[in-house]
Amino acid sequence: MIIIFNLFIIGLVFLIAYWWANEGLFSSILHLVCVITAGVITFSLWEPLTMRVLNGGAFDNYAWGVILVGVFCVSLFLLRVTADKVVPANIKFPSWANYGIGGITGACSGVLTIGICLIGSGFIQSTNELMGYQGTARSKSTGLIGKVGDPIWLDVSNLTSAFFSMLSVGTMHPDIQGGALAHYNPKVDELSTLMRDTFDNGKGQLSLAPNAATITKVASNNQGLIVVQVSFNTKAKDHGGQLIIASSQVRLIGDPNGSDSVDVYHPTAWKQESNDGVETLYRFDDINNYATSVPGRQDTGIKFAFDTKNRNFKPKFIQLRGTRFELPSGEPLPISELSARLYQGRKLTAEEIEAERDSLGKDISHLFRISSKIKGLRISINGIPSTIAFNEDNYLLEGTLTSKWSQSGTSSKMAVKGIYADDGTAIVQLKVSPGTNASFGFLTQTEPESSVVNIIDSEGRKYSPIGYIIGDDKLMQLTLSPTDPPNTLGDLPMHLLSKSRSKDMTLIFQVTEDKIITEFQVGNVTIGTCEIKATRGSR
DSSP states (O other), X not given: OHHHHHHHHHXXXXXXXXXXXXXXXXXXXXXXXHHHHHHHHHHHHHHHHXXXXXXXXXXXXXXXXXXXXXXXXXXXXXXXXXXXXXXXXXXXXXXHHHHHHHHHHHHHHHHHHHHHHHXXXXXXXXXXXXXXXXXXXXXXXXXXXXXXXXXXXXXXXXXXHHHHHHHXXXXXXXXXXXXXXXXXXXXXXXXXXXXXXXXXXXXXXXXOOTTSEEEEEEEEOTTSEEXXXXXXXXXXXXXXXXXXXXXXXXXXXXXXXXXXXXXXXOOSEEEEEOTTSOEEEEXXXXXXXXXXXXXXXXXXXXXXXXXXXXXXXXXXXXXXXXEEEEOOSSOOEEOOHHHHHHHTTOOOOHHXXXXXXOTTOEEOGGGEEEOSSXXXXXXXXXXXXXXXXXXXXSEEEEEEEEEESBOTTOOTTTBOOEEOOOTTEEEEEEEOOTTSTTOOTTOTTSOGGGOBEEEEETTSOEEOEEEEEEEOSSEEEEEEOTTSOOOBGGGSOGXXXXXXXXXXXXXXXXXXXXXXXXXXXXXXXXXXXXXXXXXXXXX
């Protein structure tokens, strides 16, 4: 099939060249100008238009390709009609010029036209090969990314990508949203075949809505190792209800230096949480290895490790299924020697694994509740002790409450509604029980009295807990002290530093309404990261 595909490509180029050679040199040159102009318009509008269309629906898997080819066809048609109206007459040249030079310019038009169509076809969900042609993809034996299968004789997509990339950093640099093709979508011909290199022979998702993921943190060391933490929400999931993403669909794009080409790297490993709540490192060393979401969970945090081995490499974007995401501003977090060795696939001793602590922390999005209600608590205000105060709306204000979780015969009118939140704030609850991603079990070497406990929002504001809940299957104990909050680890029950899960514990925070919570920190240690909006109300 690959031979037929090659002959088909060459045949189309030859036919287009022959057609414009018959039309004459002037018409051939005019058409080439229209093709180049249409291509420049297409690659300038392609990404901004596609970003407006992507919404997590079924059409997303065709949007990149349909918009690329569609804009090109419409632009070329309008330019041809305009050119024929403005220049209705032809200019006569000798036959040798028409067939010689005209044929060459016609062949150039054919290469660019078919190249754009071939690139566009790669962005349409189908199988992971086209008539035996795969282009750039993951190796079946090693999982590494490179050229696979038989080479194409006339690589029109590569020639087209190189040509328009050169124009994008030259005289035809676009001034609209999207930027230069060479810097914002480098090696677009490779990207087109990598996008369809998905699970189940190309039937997986090959697009990602712009609001389906958030880049929470970046860490790096001076050896060229870069780790990017991504938080995916439900819109990122494949149609089967689970996110499944290959290394071929993740690219780290470098910061451009003038008109120079940028470096592009794919992840070599990733970290994700398993079903039993343990964060584990995996390597992209097999074609069957995919980063996936935890089944049944709305938000999933995945850390992609790029072992660039390039000390001078400075990342600017991460590209997930074709969608670019800017990396957080500021200096990346440092990667410890133990973490670097782990990400690079080198073995650690049991003691080193115990001591290793990822500077990015773990994903804790699923451990948050944005609600003033206390989950599972249904008691009457008539039965609560005087050790805790409440207002006329049955919201708890301050004090200590020890009680059973539920009392029979409690009416909704007399039931405790929850924890009071001041106007303009929301109650945020974070589960920090031993064994969870937000637990304190590894902090045995910290100084409790000086280790400040905070959650941090996207603007850098810090919030200390105003209380906590400790409970088991029978009893719960609420400590609520907004006027004298437990600021440090030493102000909290010391059994939290234990790794045994005898009781559950939840920290309670009061956060400015609509702020985005991004981090949970104890002292200078990042326990976990998230992307949670503190919306007033219940969930």
